[in-house]
Amino acid sequence: MQIYLDHGATTPTRHEVIDFMADVMRSQWGNPSSLHWWGERSTMVVERSRLQVASLLNADPEGVIFTSGGTESDNMVMMGIARQYSTPQHMIVSSVEHSAIRLPASFLAEHGWEITYLPVDRLGLVNPQDLQKALRPNTVLVSIIAAQNEVGTIQPIEKIGMICRNANVLFHTDAVQAIGKLAIDVQFLPIDLLSISAHKFYGTQGIGALYINPLIAKKMIPLMLGGGQERGYRSGTQAVAAIAGLGLAAELAEQELDSETKRLTHLRDRLYTLLADIPDLIPTGATGAARLANHLSFYHKYIDGRRLVREMNLAGIAISSGSACSSGAIEPSPILLQMGYSETEAKNSIRLTLGKANTEADIEWTSLVMHQILKVSH
Ligand SMILES: Cc1ncc(COP(=O)(O)O)c(C=O)c1O
CATH class of the missing domain: 3.90.1150.10 (Aspartate Aminotransferase, domain 1)
Incomplete structure (x- = not known):
């Protein structure tokens, strides 16, 4: 046994997802940027997935950017926002972040950024009052993991987000472990940026998304520069079949x-x-x-x-x-x-x-x- x-x-990738991805690879393999029929057919796949992911998060589809997964989405937020500033500012992260946030934070600290690591209690919980006290006039981002990967603790995301919104500071949450297990509604929750990864909810490895609240657009410099795909946030020909699988996995996760x-x-x-x-x-x-x-x-x-x-x-x-x-x-x-x-x-x-x-x-x-x-x- x-x-x-x-x-x-x-x-494990769901069989429905594998079958759908195989169909897409066989029959919708065009480059979504191409203007002809083949390109249009792939664009339809990508845009349908965007709607499916948006529906899972109750997000505006405009805000969904496809990436290679959780690590890229997290890095895009930390480094993309930092690169927006000509001089180092202040960021706040929890002390129980995944390494995809923790290491960009220490990289930025080595380059002059001030980083506050919010402490957690014995259960792994951040105290929102500590966040309130840690905010400074030059705080440009707060990033707190939605659900901790090692100990499963779910953070008080709504309270944390409200504090950030009241202070007019961007709030990112790494929701990689939360998706498919927690209802996340970015219209209801005060979340500006949110990372997800398909292989944690029965899609394939190497594909994910970053939700960017369209109202905050242009506050991030992309990591990938090139053909301007994904509204310029993530250049590179989209991984059409993997994106198709992510979309279907998201739809099924929402249903179930x-x-x-x-x-x-x-x-x-x-x-x-x-x-x-x-x-x-x-x-x-x-x-x-x-x-x-x-x-x-x-x-x-x-x-x-x-x-x-x-x-x-x-x-x-x-x-x-x-x-x-x-x-x-x-x-x-x-x-x-x-x-x-x-x-x-x-x-x-x-x-x-x-x-x-x-x-x-x-x-x-x-x-x-x-x-x-x-x-x-x-
Ligand atoms: C909380 C969290 N964030 C980010 C990641 C990285 O995601 P990916 O494997 O898609 O790069 C993981 C992976 O374990 C994770 O658990």
Whole structure:
């Protein structure tokens, strides 16, 4: 029996998406910038996807820019806004951002920018009052992750966004982990910029989008200069088939959001209950509604997270330690350190992220295997 519980790292591409992408590659392969019939047919695919992504976010389709994924969208915001200014200014990010925000922030700091890292509590939550206090006259951007990839904590995005809007400061959120698990409505929520990535919600790797509130247009210098595609924000011939897949994945995610969130929350809570009696396995991150529906995270008091990942893998179950994007690294998870955990606790952290194909039987089996492994290892 093989069980995949690492949907936070990537999700399997849905078969509907694969089939649709194959059709597009066979029959709508023109360059969307071309003026002839072939080009028009590809433009139709790209624009339909834009509508599908916009609908998922309740956004103006004008604001949806296709990128190569979460990392590019995050970099585009941080570097694109910074390049708008001739002298360094001030930005605010949380201390639990993904490296796609964290590293651009440290790059900018090395180049004279002032960066405030908002602290988080033991659950990984930012305090909006700290944001209020951190704002300065020269703050040009606030970027706070919507849902943390390692510990599943969901930030109070509405409160954070309101503070930014009242202060007339741009607000970006990395919603890569949130999409498909949280309803995000950019007309209702005060969000100016938002990053998404298709491979976290059953599209393919290497495609994503950045939502840019059309009202703030022209406050960002593009990273890619060239043919002027994507309203000049992201030059380069669009990846038509991947974009088609992203659009379909977005439409299906929107349709299934309520039922899937409910189902995953039930499975998450069931697994949490089943694992609760394992000695020395301590949950991390927020609980209940402030936690992603598909996300469980722990640290073990004595066992290295990577060792547990390997032992679970031998038993046919995929989980991850720390962030999968950096799980080759031996350093303790910087996220757990920021949340106040010790180096050992941060090194011993694991994450289990559920997805569409997981069943009750998977949950029961995972619990049995983990009980067994941790009984033997201890
Ligand atoms: C919160 C978050 N942001 C950004 C990324 C990077 O996205 P991509 O893999 O599409 O570059 C990830 C990937 O794990 C993520 O979890």
